[in-house]
Amino acid sequence: MRIQCVVSYDGTKFYGWQKQPDKRSVQEVIECAINKITGEHNVIHSSGRTDAKVHAHNQVFHFDTQKDIAFKQWKRAINHFLPEDVYIKESKRVGEEFHARYSAIKKEYHYLLSTNEYNPFERDYIYQYPYGKLDLEAMCDCAKLFVGTHDFASFCVYDQLGTTIRTIYHIDIIENDGYFTFKLVGDGFRRYMVRMIVGGLIQVGAHRRSKAFLADLLESKGEKKCLFKAEPQGLYLEHVYYE
Known part of the structure; x- marks a missing residue:
């Protein structure tokens, strides 16, 4: 059974x-x-x-x-x-044909971040971003780079046993009173992939890196690596979708 x-x-x-x-x-x-x-x-x-x-x-x-x-x-x-x-x-x-991993058709992750004053009661559940405001419009525009089917080798940790090609269906970024929610839905995510994508978007939102910089990373297909990885406590596996 x-x-x-x-x-x-x-x-x-x-x-x-x-x-x-x-x-x-x-x-x-x-x-x-x-x-x-x-x-x-x-x-x-x-x-x-x-x-x-x-x-x-x-x-x-x-x-x-x-x-x-x-x-x-x-x-x-x-x-x-x-x-x-x-x-x-x-x-x-x-049924015996169901497999929690191999039967999944897409996954949804949420990443939570606060640009408000540090709150010790939220520190384990929302990334307490310490560097001021973020440009929501710039991040939303940059997020379009990752939508579609791409080789995400520059935005994950990988080995030779699995492909780094993934499809992201959409990325939504919502801001409400200093709280940001990044919503990513795709057919699958390699290790650290969500955190590296969000980390890169945060850099764009802080005006430390440009959209062109992240585009160059993505197009390099692993020759260049994303060095920006968002903190783990803001990340949630929100939903797994099956047929």
Whole structure:
């Protein structure tokens, strides 16, 4: 039996999604909770990894089990054994052909930034930008560079095992009383890709770099690297889309 779950988590005290030796990970705490219910050695498969201090509103994972309980009860059962910074929002039974990662058709990330006076209560959830105002119009114009299908090798960390060609469907940037929300939707994102794109856009918004500078980075297809990576605490995996 294959179970699909939607989970939200506060990434502040995690070293990321992926299980690591002697490090607290989201994957580990969820697998421990499920194993207490099933008595099995269940492995969960997510739609993708998130890094240390990165949050998720709607991460998706699946696992296989021989434990026969009502599929809607998995949500309540797993949550019983989870810490307070992780919460299962939904559980359902799916077919064997479903895979949380390979069945996904697009993902949506949000990045939150504040140009207001420093707020210690927001420091783990919104990037507290310390350098003054940002030019929203300039960032929105520059964001158009990344929409479409491109080789994003200059804007991610990659290896030889996977392609760096990705399609971004749209990037929206909204400002409200000094709070900026960057919304990126694409068919997939390589490691640090969202943070590097946002980091580059912030440089343009601060008038430290130009649109032409980022265009040159993108066109270099990895020969030149983006050195601007937005802080992790402002990043949220917002939604994973399936057919």
